[in-house]
Amino acid sequence: xxxxxxxxxxxxxxxxxxxxxxxxxxxxxxxxxxxxxxxxxxxxxxxxxxxxxxxxxxxxxxxxxxxxxxxxxxxxxxxxxxxxxxxxxxxxxxxxxxxxxxxxxxxxxxxxxxxxxxxxxxxxxxxxxxxxxxxxxxxxxxxxxxxxxxxxxxxxxxxxxxxxxxxxxxxxxxxxxxxxxxxxxxxxxxxxxxxxxxxxxxxxxxxxxxxxxxxxxxxxxxxxxxxxxxxxxxxxxxxxxxxxxxxxxxxxxxxxxxxxxxxxxxxxxxxxxxxxxxxxxxxxxxxxxxxxxxxxxxxxxxxxxxxxxxxxxxxxxxxxxxxxxxxxxxxxxxxxxxxxxxxxxxxxxxxxxxxxxxxxxxxxxxxxxxxxxxxxxxxxxxxxxxxxxxxxxxxxxxxxxxxxxxxx
Amino acid sequence: xxxxxxxxxxxxxxxxxxxxxxxxxxxxxxxxxxxxxxxxxxxxxxxxxxxxxxxxxxxxxxxxxxxxxxxxxxxxxxxxxxxxxxxxxxxxxxxxxxxxxxxxxxxxxxxxxxxxxxxxxxxxxxxxxxxxxxxxxxxxxxxxxxxxxxxxxxxxxxxxxxxxxx
Numbered sequence: 250x251x252x253x254x255x256x257x258x259x260x261x262x263x264x265x266x267x268x269x270x271x272x273x274x275x276x277x278x279x280x281x282x283x284x285x286x287x288x289x290x291x292x293x294x295x296x297x298x299x300x301x302x303x304x305x306x307x308x309x310x311x312x313x314x315x316x317x318x319x320x321x322x323x324x325x326x327x328x329x330x331x332x333x334x335x336x337x338x339x340x341x342x343x344x345x346x347x348x349x350x351x352x353x354x355x356x357x358x359x360x361x362x363x364x365x366x367x368x369x370x371x372x373x374x375x376x377x378x379x380x381x382x383x384x385x386x387x388x389x390x391x392x393x394x395x396x397x398x399x400x401x402x403x404x405x406x407x408x409x410x411x412x413x414x415x416x417x418x419x420x421x422x423x424x425x426x427x428x429x430x431x432x433x434x435x436x437x438x439x440x441x442x443x444x445x446x447x448x449x450x451x452x453x454x455x456x457x458x459x460x461x462x463x464x465x466x467x468x469x470x471x472x473x474x475x476x477x478x479x480x481x482x483x484x485x486x487x488x489x490x491x492x493x494x495x496x497x498x499x500x501x502x503x504x505x506x507x508x509x510x511x512x513x514x515x516x517x518x519x520x521x522x523x524x525x526x527x528x529x530x531x532x533x534x535x536x537x538x539x540x541x542x543x544x545x546x547x548x549x550x551x552x553x554x555x556x557x558x559x560x561x562x563x564x565x566x567x568x569x570x571x572x573x574x575x576x577x578x579x580x581x582x583x584x585x586x587x588x589x590x591x592x593x594x595x596x597x598x599x600x601x602x603x604x605x606x607x608x609x610x611x612x613x614x615x616x617x618x619x620x621x622x623x624x625x626x627x628x629x630x631x632x633x634x635x636x637x638x639x640x641x642x643x644x645x646x647x648x649x650x651x652x653x654x655x656x657x
Numbered sequence: 658x659x660x661x662x663x664x665x666x667x668x669x670x671x672x673x674x675x676x677x678x679x680x681x682x683x684x685x686x687x688x689x690x691x692x693x694x695x696x697x698x699x700x701x702x703x704x705x706x707x708x709x710x711x712x713x714x715x716x717x718x719x720x721x722x723x724x725x726x727x728x729x730x731x732x733x734x735x736x737x738x739x740x741x742x743x744x745x746x747x748x749x750x751x752x753x754x755x756x757x758x759x760x761x762x763x764x765x766x767x768x769x770x771x772x773x774x775x776x777x778x779x780x781x782x783x784x785x786x787x788x789x790x791x792x793x794x795x796x797x798x799x800x801x802x803x804x805x806x807x808x809x810x811x812x813x814x815x816x817x818x819x820x821x822x823x
């Protein structure tokens with residue numbers, strides 16, 4: 250088997266990795282809809298999905314089935330080719346961008362083949378992500394144009410203008426980080442953020458030296474929210490004005506594909522924000538003497554979450570819930586116990602912190618949607634061109650000056 | 658056949674097919690889409706030569722930014738399908754042969770120029786080397802080019818303004 254693996258690394262290592270990541274990603278996408286509905290509901294003092302399964306946990310499954318069985322309508326006078334191409338383009342580009350994200354520092358070994366915790370580790374990872382972002386405008390623009398509907402066309406036009414405008418600020422805002430790390434390789438950018446100020450404050454780029462990228466981070470996240478067409482920059486699908494914007498005429502699974510593309514790019518942006526400004530998979534605690542216990546945080550977190558779920562689950566009001574929730578809790582608790590086994594805490598630590606940071610960012614995304622009103626279109630354009638872009642250029646200038654100053 | 662050769666042939670075929678489709682399509686959007694295919698396939702060809710940075714920039718600048726503007730303008734003007742006209746007598750008897758001659762000429766010169774070329778070292782050109790070269794040795798032509806682009810931009814602005822004030 251090892252011999253076969255060394256002859257066909259693509260078949261034995263890369264393909265299974267892609268399959269696993271794709272499965273995890275698609276499941277996560279489905280459950281992100283549940284997460285968003287729950288969080289927004291609680292922000293608005295509602296319960297959110299509650300009926301389908303315990304705490305509405307089966308809702309994504311029901312939604313998925315519904316999407317599959319709905320009639321797929323193609324509007325009269327639509328440009329068939331572009332109409333079909335648009336959702337595929339959106340979703341495939343959004344999913345492809347996950348391929349360059351590194352999830353942890355450790356390489357793991359499959360049949361004697363050592364491989365990083367990412368689909369691929371590219372020298373130009375960051376550039377590839379921006380290339381994909383710049384291409385993803387087409388999905389939205391083509392969808393709007395090909396539907397032969399005025400709402401879609403207006404939505405498509407708005408989105409292409411918005412995405413092109415904010416892409417500039419998005420790209421400029423990370424130049425500071427690239428200058429400080431001296432590379433486009435995402436793993437190396439994370440590695441450049443190792444170390445601690447005064448022994449306990451992590452030197453993540455957000456508060457790194459020589460120039461803390463606080464401005465860079467806020468510019469990046471603002472531009473990224475606009476780039477992913479999320480509230481408060483979701484003019485692309487402003488319901489009150491445009492019905493559904495570019496996807497007004499889409500139904501059934503094509504609509505679901507746009508939906509999944511949106512969530513997938515949310516994940517990518519969260520990953521990127523984590524990697525560029527928040528130290529990626531690096532633990533927020535030092536690994537030196539006296540801090541060794543922090544290795545067990547993942548295990549403890551999982552165990553406690555599992556326990557809480559069991560305690561809550563046995564008293565749930567439906568019988569299904571009384572069965573499903575404790576089983577889920579057992580699973581989580583079991584993972585917690587597994588993670589405490591010798592050798593594993595070091596390995597689990599990286600992915601754990603990475604996923605935790607991503608989750609926080611996704612929560613912020615939803616939080617923004619639940620809190621902020623939508624911008625007016627001209628304000629949006631003004632903000633992009635007159636505030637974000639000049640500030641990001643200023644950030645580049647200051648960061649380069651700081652780097653030159655400290656290197657003397 | 659090496660895998661590189663196979664990938665090259667595929668990408669080359671896609672590039673040429675995209676270019677032909679760009680001319681033959683009757684709808685401007687479809688032509689623009691064909692051009693995007695050409696740009697992306699070209700980026701693949703650069704990648705095959707080990708020029709990672711150039712490939713990424715090709716997609717970001719040409720595949721992304723510039724073609725989005727094309728699509729945007731076509732959508733904004735809501736341009737319809739083009740009417741196809743038959744070739745005029747002039748085009749048929751003078752244009753087509755002249756085009757052929759031109760193509761042959763180009764092919765001949767390219768073949769002549771590349772016959773004594775050696776294979777480049779297939780080592781990937783790092784972004785660092787490229788930028789050092791660009792900002793140290795060729796900084797003057799580089800800045801000059803950016804000025805040229807700036808002048809073109811200003812020219813476009815001036816022209817657009819003049820029409821506005823009338």
